[in-house]
Amino acid sequence: MSKLLQRYLGAGNALARLQDHAARLRRLQTVLDGGLPPQFAHACSVVNLKDDVLVIATRGSALAVRLKQMAPSLMDHFLHAGYPLQSIRIKVSTPEETVVQRAPTVRTVSPAAKNQLREFAATLPEDSPLRDALERLARLSRES
Numbered sequence: 001m002s003k004l005l006q007r008y009l010g011a012g013n014a015l016a017r018l019q020d021h022a023a024r025l026r027r028l029q030t031v032l033d034g035g036l037p038p039q040f041a042h043a044c045s046v047v048n049l050k051d052d053v054l055v056i057a058t059r060g061s062a063l064a065v066r067l068k069q070m071a072p073s074l075m076d077h078f079l080h081a082g083y084p085l086q087s088i089r090i091k092v093s094t095p096e097e098t099v100v101q102r103a104p105t106v107r108t109v110s111p112a113a114k115n116q117l118r119e120f121a122a123t124l125p126e127d128s129p130l131r132d133a134l135e136r137l138a139r140l141s142r143e144s
Helices: 003-035 061-080 111-123 129-140
Strands: 044-050 053-058 087-092
Touching (some): 003 044, 111 129
Parallel strands (some): 053 087
Antiparallel strands (some): 044 053
């Protein structure tokens, strides 16, 4: 078997292992959600399972402290669900950044100004970036 084929088959095998691990984490998340009070479920997520150590991320340090206190009962909950764990590690995750999108700028120009923009743009070379920008400004602007 060629080295290229061995590498290809190895990559496919690695992908299958990764998919299996992701599916296992999803199942563990479902079990975790069932073992937490409803107000905690939205702020906790299973991030990894390695060597029977479950890693859970929380959205705040106060919740992390509370989960550490709940760890023994959570381990019992996972044991009853068929997942014997050696331990549970709690991490505080970094807050997710929210991207604020600004409302698009509305440009208003008079009809006379629109005509002047178009006339000036027509005097510029066809491949001019300024010409493109002026034509776009005239096209997208609302008349005042």
